[in-house]
Amino acid sequence: xxxxxxxxxxxxxxxxxxxxxxxxxxxxxxxxxxxxxxxxxxxxxxxxxxxxxxxxxxxxxxxxxxxxxxxxxxxxxxxxxxxxxxxxxxxxxxxxxxxxxxxxxxxxxxxxxxxxxxxxxxxxxxxxxxxxxxxxxxxxxxxxxxxxxxxxxxxxxxxxxxxxxxxxxxxxxxxxxxxxxxxxxxxxxxxxxxxxxxxxxxxxxxxxxxxxxxxxxxxxxxxxxxxxxxxxxxxxxxxxxxxxxxxxxxxxxxxxxxxxxxxxxxxxxxxxxxxxxxxxxxxxxxxxxxxxxxxxxxxxxxxxxxxxxxxxxxxxxxxxxxxxxxxxxxxxxxxxxxxxxxxxxxxxxxxxxxxxxxxxxxxxxxxxxxxxxxxxxxxxxxxx
Numbered sequence: 389x390x391x392x393x394x395x396x397x398x399x400x401x402x403x404x405x406x407x408x409x410x411x412x413x414x415x416x417x418x419x420x421x422x423x424x425x426x427x428x429x430x431x432x433x434x435x436x437x438x439x440x441x442x443x444x445x446x447x448x449x450x451x452x453x454x455x456x457x458x459x460x461x462x463x464x465x466x467x468x469x470x471x472x473x474x475x476x477x478x479x480x481x482x483x484x485x486x487x488x489x490x491x492x493x494x495x496x497x498x499x500x501x502x503x504x505x506x507x508x509x510x511x512x513x514x515x516x517x518x519x520x521x522x523x524x525x526x527x528x529x530x531x532x533x534x535x536x537x538x539x540x541x542x543x544x545x546x547x548x549x550x551x552x553x554x555x556x557x558x559x560x561x562x563x564x565x566x567x568x569x570x571x572x573x574x575x576x577x578x579x580x581x582x583x584x585x586x587x588x589x590x591x592x593x594x595x596x597x598x599x600x601x602x603x604x605x606x607x608x609x610x611x612x613x614x615x616x617x618x619x620x621x622x623x624x625x626x627x628x629x630x631x632x633x634x635x636x637x638x639x640x641x642x643x644x645x646x647x648x649x650x651x652x653x654x655x656x657x658x659x660x661x662x663x664x665x666x667x668x669x670x671x672x673x674x675x676x677x678x679x680x681x682x683x684x685x686x687x688x689x690x691x692x693x694x695x696x697x698x699x700x701x702x703x704x705x706x707x708x709x710x711x712x713x714x715x716x717x718x719x720x721x722x723x724x725x726x727x728x729x730x731x732x733x734x735x736x737x738x739x740x741x742x743x744x745x746x747x748x749x750x751x752x753x754x755x756x757x758x759x760x761x762x763x764x765x766x767x768x769x770x771x772x
Contacts, residue, residue, distance in 0.1 A: 389507065392493070392500035392756045393483065393749050395419055397476035399460065399492040400485035406461040406525035407438040412492075413460055416519060419499045420445045423506060425517070432533040440522040440529035444538070447502065448514035452546040452770040454763065455516045456498040457531065457724060459523030462487040468743050482746045490740035493752045494551025495519060501759035511767040516545070523720050531720040535727055546772065547694050548730040549762070550721045551755075553737035554713070559755040560702040563710040564732035565695055566615060566688035568647045570718050571654055571680055573661060575600065578675040581638035593640040594628060596672040601626065601642055603664055609648065615688055616649030616714050649714070650686045684722035688714065689729045693771035698731055701762045706754070733758070 395415070402412035417427045425445040433439035443460075463486070465473035471484040478484070483493070498517055505511065522530030538545070554564045577597045582590025601623060609619040623644040630637040646657055658680055665676040689695060691712065703709040710733075724730040735755055739745045 390419055390496075390500040390503040392496045392752050395496035395499060396483060396488070396493045396752060397478075397485075399495060400476040400483075400487050401474055403474045404461050404487070404521065405464050406522065407440055409441045409460065409521050413441055413443045413519065413521065416460065416495060416499065416517075417443060417445065420517065423447065423499075423503055430534055430537060432529040434528055437526055437528050440520070440525070442521055442530055442534050443519040444516065444534055446514055446516040446543075447506070448510065450513050451544075452767070452772060453514040453516065453544060454766055455518055455545045455548040455728075456551060456759070457518040457548050457720060457730075458491050458495050458498070458551040459520045459530070459720065460492065460495060461521045461524045462490070462492075463524050463741050466743055470744050473745070478749060481749050483749055483752065484744060484746040486745055488739070488745050488747045489553045489735055489737055490745070491551050491553055491734060493747055494553070494734045494755065497752060497756040497759050498551060500756045501763060504756070504760045505763045511763065513767055513770070515763065520720065527720065531723045535723060539727075545728045546770070547766070548724050548728055549698070549759075550719060550724065550730060550732040551734045552719045552721075552732045553735045553740050554716065554732045555734060555736045557736055558706070559735050559751050560706045560710055560733065560758050561708060561736075562713050563695065563698060563702070564714065564716070564721070565691065565712050566650075566714040567684065567686065567716065567718055567722055568616065568619070568649055568714060569652070569654065569686035570683035571646050571648065571657055572683065573644050573646070574679045575642045575665070576677040577640045578677070579636075579638055579640075582636045584634050584636055587636060590636040591673055592636045593638065593674050596668060596674045596676070597626065597640040597642055600665060600668050600676065603668070604644065604661065609646070610651045612649065613651065615712070616686070619646065619648040619652060621646045648686055650688055652686070654680075654682045654685065684718040687722060687725045689725065689731055694729050695731060697765060697769075697771045698733065698762060701765045702733070702758055705758050705761050
């Protein structure tokens, strides 16, 4: 048997701020090896990005293959903590520390749940843990590279649960069955600099950018659908960088993000933004350059046997069926969905990334109960 709370404390005491591992994966590996897991420590790097250490551990070789996925890296703690962010202090039933909610408690619950289940006999199939050290960073040398490594080895995952803190009030009240996509845009409007006393001799890029911002921000992308909220567009900055009061600047810049549902693709959104920019550029005589980067594509795990099994298990343990949701930001589920059906099930995320991040000890224990029951139910009647 493994104590999920004690294991969470050991993981929190490793200050694994991306890209550092700080011993976190070694702690998890040490818990998994005695259970019979074959563990692989995988380093990946790419030009311009730091090397990242990941862990893939598998118990068994047969099908069906159930995978728990998550990350051991955390965001920087910041200042103003009431407790040392890496001391894993427990006070009044609350465990404090960076990663308590996001998501070292879930990693510990994965391992503790497996230990409990295999205590009653090995499952008829395989269980794996896919743990990255790059989720809070660029997400380049983590889950995507491990999945490619698995594919090259001929390993196939049938179903996956990601342990992100996706619940609202208590563990298991929300089940993420998909995520919106995310795409970041930058706008650069180039006009002609000039003296404010002779505006007719300049081409001011600021009103041009303002018009483009107004058109983009005021457009309703869609109304949402049965599984997704409406897509959103939010501007994050507008910059000119002009400190002179008597100069019309030559350039103006802005950036925005679109969180989009499955009514759109990155290509369709890029085309729409470029079309608006081209129209305004022709009308104004300015040059407008649009660049973009895609963080993730919208996806949905269609409700069916797998999602129903997870929902039924959660309801049996907590007494409440989870709400199916696709809200929130991005997670590594956006990569896993290309390989197998995936859902996200974890603790409440109210304190994640915040000062004084914390979770109730009882919630870690509840999450362990949910994961253990899910493994039992999954191998009793695989949703294939």
